[in-house]
Amino acid sequence: MLLHNLPYDKLEELLPYIDTLILPIGSLTIPKQAADPIGKDLQLVRRVATGVEQQLTGRVFLLPEVIHTNFELPEQFGMAVEILGKYLYESLLSFKQPGFEKIVLLYGNEELSAVIEQTSSKLLEAGLRVMVQPIVWQEGSNETDFDMNVQQIVQNIIDFWQS
């Protein structure tokens, strides 16, 4: 379900059934291949997150995506990854008190792996269960591959629940 769309009374009614948050983390960078659109990774993460949420809607809340921006032209500007990590940690920790114990971090840009893993470790220490899920997308993949990707992530989340 989409957390930001729910009225408060409905949220209270659903809270006993929902224990998992999905946070898509997209990145906005200059693409490595000139033909690719800016923000391709962001679009992919958003689509995958939506596909996963549709299949597990009764037990997950899909949070609005966090967008990391980093450009290098000719000087580097954007958000330092440390700030991204700090933001992720503090915003996700605030969900512990209402009862969200499980968090799924979805991301597509492998350059963010390190900071997301670090944040995941800190959240684990704070008592939350975290699943870090990179989205693998090969050039030339089609819609069927996309569906399979979503299906695999859905299965990974079910395994995460059962572990």
Add this chain to the structure above:
Amino acid sequence: MNDNNQKDKEGLSRRQFLTYALGGTGAFMAAAITMPMIPFTVDPLRRVGAGNFVEAAKVSDFEVGVPKKVEFTVHKKDGWVESDVKLSAWVLKKQDGTFLAMSPICTHLGCQVNGGKEGDYFFHCPCHDSFFTKDGVPKPGVPATRPLDTYAIDENALKEGKLALGAISQRKA
């Protein structure tokens, strides 16, 4: 001639002329507002009609007593937005040759059920552990209390060996 003119003058006074002119203009404006609304009123009724079936599979694809998942695409038009929506159904061919096409959406909180479980309960919802029989009836005591929703099946298409699915509807608990 003069008499006729006199009658015309008597038949259409200035007051009447203004009344007709204003009334006619008002009626035209009212029609201009309401006419475009008529298709919006009629369209939903038309959509419910018999024509809204989508071919999803062939009748020969199914074995008696074994639910099988089929996927199909529905073309949706919402205002100026047109899109192809992928849907799926679990289809059961019964002993008497009739078909039951069930939605894969759990009736508890909307997760997708998985099929293929062995034993009395063929479907399982991974979110809150609801179980359903091959007919989509929930196991007593699980969070889901209603059977899986069903798609309408086009009987005419069945005679031609095709399984065509239509509107979805709820079944009572």
